[in-house]
Amino acid sequence: MRWxxxxxxxSCDDHDVFDSLKxxxxxxxxxxxxxxEFAGNFDCVVLPGGFSYGDYLRCGAMARxxxxxxxLMKFAQSGGRVLGVCNGFQILCESGLLPGALVRNxxxxxxxxxxxxxxxxxxxxxxxxxxxxxxxxxPVKHGEGCYYADPKTLEGxxxxxxxxxxxxxxxxxxxxSANPNGSLDNIAGVCNQARNVFGLMPHxxxxxxxxxxxxxxxxxxxxxxxxxxxxARPHA
Amino acid sequence: MRVxxxxxxxxxxxxPQGKAIERxxxxxxxxxxxxxxxxxxxxxxxxxxSRPAAEARVREMCDKLLANTVIEDYxxxxxxxxxx
Numbered sequence: 001m002r003w004x005x006x007x008x009x010x011s012c013d014d015h016d017v018f019d020s021l022k023x024x025x026x027x028x029x030x031x032x033x034x035x036x037e038f039a040g041n042f043d044c045v046v047l048p049g050g051f052s053y054g055d056y057l058r059c060g061a062m063a064r065x066x067x068x069x070x071x072l073m074k075f076a077q078s079g080g081r082v083l084g085v086c087n088g089f090q091i092l093c094e095s096g097l098l099p100g101a102l103v104r105n106x107x108x109x110x111x112x113x114x115x116x117x118x119x120x121x122x123x124x125x126x127x128x129x130x131x132x133x134x135x136x137x138x139p140v141k142h143g144e145g146c147y148y149a150d151p152k153t154l155e156g157x158x159x160x161x162x163x164x165x166x167x168x169x170x171x172x173x174x175x176x177s178a179n180p181n182g183s184l185d186n187i188a189g190v191c192n193q194a195r196n197v198f199g200l201m202p203h204x205x206x207x208x209x210x211x212x213x214x215x216x217x218x219x220x221x222x223x224x225x226x227x228x229x230x231x232a233r234p235h236a
Numbered sequence: 237m238r239v240x241x242x243x244x245x246x247x248x249x250x251x252p253q254g255k256a257i258e259r260x261x262x263x264x265x266x267x268x269x270x271x272x273x274x275x276x277x278x279x280x281x282x283x284x285x286s287r288p289a290a291e292a293r294v295r296e297m298c299d300k301l302l303a304n305t306v307i308e309d310y311x312x313x314x315x316x317x318x319x320x
Binding site for chain 1: 245248249250252253256301302304306307
């Protein structure tokens, strides 16, 4: 299984993703520089967190026009698996690969904390190794992670079961106080209709080792690896 | 031609900044204030053969990069001359 991790100017979690995949999960990983053309044979490409282009104008607005993105769009449109974490999620929304947008946290504060997430759908490469309703504990660290979509888009997301993760309390209930940023419908992560592109605000790469307080993040990477190895459960 | 571009959040999109500014104004005694919305303002100069040509280009810039039409509305004003 070959992973790619794109580094944009201002990315800061690219090495976290690289190290977690390589050291904790024993995967083959290669960095991709944003100015290079997208080249290589990858099973999954990760857009990491950070502050690409200083978050100028809007988070992810300029990164989507980086040279590497042309090839990444083609890769995604032909079924390649793409994972966007935090700023990566924002870039995927800006580029139109995922629906909706991420705006300023409802409380205006940058949030840096552990959250509980409930797995809502499992018929995707990203969540195939998890159980529906399973709780994950991952960290969030962002200022603009409030997910927004217009009512029609939101309806489509629900109908097509594209909401993969929701912020919940320790009992698994999607309450307002469990929602760290005011996201609509407690949405923490969504996939595209074809289910090969997934974006989430929490950071699985920062939860791949008990030394870092938990390894629930590894479960997402392991799902992807299993799906790429053809060991995914048949789609429901 | 000089262009002034105003970008604002669409109605229905949460604007916590606008809300915080509104609360501050109320605290300062400006009780008459309501519906504060925070937005962006950009200025630029464009070289274009005509006003309609400039408008078309600016609209394209807004749709492509300057505004995210999923969450934002924009409007712009053109004025002749290359500035002050």
